[in-house]
Amino acid sequence: MASLLVSPAEQDYITRGVEKGIRCDGRSNLDRRQVTLRTDMISQANGSARCRTGDLGLGTDVLVGIKAEVNTWQPGEPEDQGSIVCSVECSPSAAQEFEGRGAEDLNVELTQLLDRILNGPQSGIDLQKLCIIPKQAYWGSIVDTLMWATRAALLSTKLPRVVVETISDENGDTQAEFDVVDDPEDVAPLEGADNLPITVTFNQIGKRYVLDASEQEEAITQAKITVAVSPKREICAVQKGGILQTAQRVSQEELKRFGRAVRGGQGRGGTGRCRGKHRLDIPQPVLIS
Amino acid sequence: MSRQELLSPEGLRVDGRRANELRKISCRASVLDTADGSAYFEQGNTKVLVAVYGPREARQKGLVPHDKALVNVEFNVAPFSTSERRKRSKSDKRLLEVSAFVKQTFESVIQTHVYPRSQINIYIQLLQHDGGTLEACINAATLALVDAGISMTDYVCACTGGFIDETPVLDLNFVEESSIETPDLTVAILPRTGKVALLQMESRLRSDKLEDVMDLAVSGCKSIHKKLDQAVMAAATDLSEKLGH
Amino acid sequence: MDAGASNIISRIVTPGTLITSDNAYMRGHGTFAEHESIYSSVAGAVERVNKLISVRPLKQRYGGEIGDIVVGRITEVSSKRWRVDVNARQDGVLLLSSIILPGGIQRRKSESDELQMRSFFAEGDLVYAEVQSYFADGALSLHTRSVQYGKLRNGTMVAVFPQLVPRSRTHLHRLPCGVDVVLGVNGYIWISKHVSAAKVEANAEHMYSDQNELISDEERETIARVANCIRLLNRMYVKITETSINFAYESSLPHAVKDLLKTDIAQELADSVKAQLLQQA
Numbered sequence: 001m002a003s004l005l006v007s008p009a010e011q012d013y014i015t016r017g018v019e020k021g022i023r024c025d026g027r028s029n030l031d032r033r034q035v036t037l038r039t040d041m042i043s044q045a046n047g048s049a050r051c052r053t054g055d056l057g058l059g060t061d062v063l064v065g066i067k068a069e070v071n072t073w074q075p076g077e078p079e080d081q082g083s084i085v086c087s088v089e090c091s092p093s094a095a096q097e098f099e100g101r102g103a104e105d106l107n108v109e110l111t112q113l114l115d116r117i118l119n120g121p122q123s124g125i126d127l128q129k130l131c132i133i134p135k136q137a138y139w140g141s142i143v144d145t146l147m148w149a150t151r152a153a154l155l156s157t158k159l160p161r162v163v164v165e166t167i168s169d170e171n172g173d174t175q176a177e178f179d180v181v182d183d184p185e186d187v188a189p190l191e192g193a194d195n196l197p198i199t200v201t202f203n204q205i206g207k208r209y210v211l212d213a214s215e216q217e218e219a220i221t222q223a224k225i226t227v228a229v230s231p232k233r234e235i236c237a238v239q240k241g242g243i244l245q246t247a248q249r250v251s252q253e254e255l256k257r258f259g260r261a262v263r264g265g266q267g268r269g270g271t272g273r274c275r276g277k278h279r280l281d282i283p284q285p286v287l288i289s
Numbered sequence: 290m291s292r293q294e295l296l297s298p299e300g301l302r303v304d305g306r307r308a309n310e311l312r313k314i315s316c317r318a319s320v321l322d323t324a325d326g327s328a329y330f331e332q333g334n335t336k337v338l339v340a341v342y343g344p345r346e347a348r349q350k351g352l353v354p355h356d357k358a359l360v361n362v363e364f365n366v367a368p369f370s371t372s373e374r375r376k377r378s379k380s381d382k383r384l385l386e387v388s389a390f391v392k393q394t395f396e397s398v399i400q401t402h403v404y405p406r407s408q409i410n411i412y413i414q415l416l417q418h419d420g421g422t423l424e425a426c427i428n429a430a431t432l433a434l435v436d437a438g439i440s441m442t443d444y445v446c447a448c449t450g451g452f453i454d455e456t457p458v459l460d461l462n463f464v465e466e467s468s469i470e471t472p473d474l475t476v477a478i479l480p481r482t483g484k485v486a487l488l489q490m491e492s493r494l495r496s497d498k499l500e501d502v503m504d505l506a507v508s509g510c511k512s513i514h515k516k517l518d519q520a521v522m523a524a525a526t527d528l529s530e531k532l533g534h
Numbered sequence: 535m536d537a538g539a540s541n542i543i544s545r546i547v548t549p550g551t552l553i554t555s556d557n558a559y560m561r562g563h564g565t566f567a568e569h570e571s572i573y574s575s576v577a578g579a580v581e582r583v584n585k586l587i588s589v590r591p592l593k594q595r596y597g598g599e600i601g602d603i604v605v606g607r608i609t610e611v612s613s614k615r616w617r618v619d620v621n622a623r624q625d626g627v628l629l630l631s632s633i634i635l636p637g638g639i640q641r642r643k644s645e646s647d648e649l650q651m652r653s654f655f656a657e658g659d660l661v662y663a664e665v666q667s668y669f670a671d672g673a674l675s676l677h678t679r680s681v682q683y684g685k686l687r688n689g690t691m692v693a694v695f696p697q698l699v700p701r702s703r704t705h706l707h708r709l710p711c712g713v714d715v716v717l718g719v720n721g722y723i724w725i726s727k728h729v730s731a732a733k734v735e736a737n738a739e740h741m742y743s744d745q746n747e748l749i750s751d752e753e754r755e756t757i758a759r760v761a762n763c764i765r766l767l768n769r770m771y772v773k774i775t776e777t778s779i780n781f782a783y784e785s786s787l788p789h790a791v792k793d794l795l796k797t798d799i800a801q802e803l804a805d806s807v808k809a810q811l812l813q814q815a
Binding site: 016 | 607608609619656657658659660685686687688689690691744745746749751754755758759761762765766769790791792794795796797800
């Protein structure tokens with residue numbers, strides 16, 4: 001991403017603030033902004049959701065559309081299951097840096113991450129082909145907002161009923177055929193969608209980590225790590241690195257701390273340095289429908 | 290597949306409208322906080338989001354004329370916006386065509402000489418497509434440009450017209466637009482002077498009918514102008530009151 | 535529609551609206567002339583100064599005036615000049631000859647200064663400056679030739695609508711809560727730890743340092759609270775002045791700093807600030 005300019009004095013101010021647990025907008029390191037979710041806004045999609053992190057228009061906005069498509073089986077694909085095709089696009093209407101090909105790297109990275117989380121037993125979904133295409137307004141902390149929106153969109157997804165018939169031809173061979181019922185009322189929710197994971201992203205600033213980074217914090221992040229956790233507290237995916245080339249190594253010790261912090265998502269634990277004092281609080285999103 | 294009845298014997302269209310009826314329009318300015326100006330515009334089921342950045346220091350310095358601003362337009366289509374999911378490349382000819390039309394249209398009304406050596410970026414995002422993309426893009430861009438406080442000599446208002454079963458019809462939706470026999474005429478006018486800023490037609494139309502279709506489309510533009518002006522007036526009055534003028 | 539002077543002003547107009555056909559008037563910003571009539575080119579309120587008619591848009595990027603106090607961010611270092619983002623339609627320019635060189639106001643610039651421009655201001659640095667003049671193409675020329683101007687440290691920046699920051703005699707305020715704010719009329723506001731003028735002068739040698747002072751936890755909390763108060767005033771479109779910031783700060787004290795950006799609390803605080811401002815007037 002094109003760089004947001006931050007002066008050395010500002011960088012020092014933010015870093016020392018994080019060391020002391022007081023961020024520029026008054027949050028402590030593990031505080032998140034308010035998460036707002038709204039579902040079913042795109043009538044041409046099978047499921048859709050919009051997720052906003054942050055209030056008062058200061059935050060990240062993601063729109064996700066889910067489309068169900070019947071696909072023909074290709075040799076080499078698993079025979080009895082569909083797959084989820086992900087595509088993330090950052091619109092330049094969200095941030096000028098995304099103009100032209102400016103968002104390509106970020107798009108690929110987010111698409112791959114989403115794909116890793118959703119395609120496989122960890123997501124709990126086993127169905128026909130689904131497509132996920134988010135679009136967003138950017139103001140720091142994309143991944144987590146994206147995952148909230150995707151999860152809500154999949155949860156709101158309604159698939160048309162499929163009728164499978166077995167037809168025998170004159171030779172006695174049987175053939176299976178199917179019909180997609182074209183009735184907006186005759187739909188079923190996506191099975192297993194409530195097992196979908198959400199992600200928690202930590203940004204390293206100085207020697208400490210923050211949750212839900214602001215745009216400026218994102219710009220001076222040295223390393224970041226995203227962990228996907230399911231409601232059953234299983235870790236479904238881990239991704240380290242981020243958009244920045246300056247990403248540093250994360251030590252094993254720190255990784256273990258993340259594990260503890262994530263497990264503490266329901267109320268226990270915290271990151272190593274502030275264990276016992278702060279709890280990792282994942283707020284319940286406000287649902288508007 | 291049999292040809293779908295686009296106009297019933299009672300004179301009603303597939304979505305229940307009369308021939309000279311516009312789709313429902315709703316619009317709102319200042320919807321994005323990162324942009325200098327923005328607008329969300331719905332015309333029936335076609336939904337468009339526009340962000341305007343600028344006028345600001347030009348990034349492509351080589352392209353900027355020394356005596357006026359550079360207007361830059363980028364048009365994106367969300368993959369879920371159409372009934373069939375399709376990923377479009379940014380160099381898709383249809384997308385570039387829409388960008389070029391919008392750019393040409395607005396270069397004639399933006400007072401570019403007021404902003405020498407600057408750049409004005411217009412980013413259009415189609416969220417849902419149900420016909421009349423170009424008209425919705427132009428109307429939304431007008432609203433976003435006014436919201437950004439960019440000097441313009443006039444609004445630009447666009448509308449489509451068509452011709453079904455010997456009847457001129459206003460503001461085509463996707464079903465009507467995709468029928469091969471229906472001519473699809475997009476007109477953009479400058480309402481103050483009545484000048485035509487853009488005229489584009491697909492399919493074919495008997496030349497003696499052009500005037501009727503054109504007149505109808507222009508009347509649609511005028512109704513849209515009224516809607517846009519109301520939205521701008523309401524937003525301006527609201528801000529003015531908040532500031533305590 | 536030949537409007538007399540009285541009903542021309544403070545009317546809200548939209549682009550393309552005829553303001554007057556009386557050719558005794560001159561057209562100003564936000565208007566254009568056609569067939570000897572004056573039309574509006576933006577949406578906003580009509581203003582008249584003597585014979586000059588202009589329309590002030592309610593939202594627009596910063597349009598500079600000579601003498602304005604601004605906060606800007608260096609975007610480019612080039613030969614003998616810096617380019618500075620001041621939220622205007624073009625980047626402003628800060629000439630090497632328009633800054634105080636370390637070693638005293640009297641010192642003349644030398645060739646070695648041209649070679650070490652980044653040691654004064656580098657890309658990303660925030661600068662507190664005054665608009666000195668215009669260039670022919672409309673770009674603003676800035677200067678920092680005063681001890682209070684120069685590089686900004688010890689705090690954080692908030693960007694607001696420039697229309698909300700009125701021009702006034704002073705733009706550097708020490709708030710009763712103990713922090714300093716620089717209200718740049720270009721909509722960039724700097725909030726920082728208070729550093730006394732005496733200390734600034736004593737440290738003249740280090741005027742281009744990137745080193746922050748030591749800032750206590752209480753000072754950080756207060757800076758964050760003031761920053762969030764300014765953010766909420768901006769979102770609720772309330773004029774941002776020393777007075778309104780103080781009102782917002784006082785009213786915000788019962789709430790935690792991080793809660794100030796929640797819609798309902800922000801709305802409540804903005805309403806309270808507006809009521810207090812009205813009472814004062």
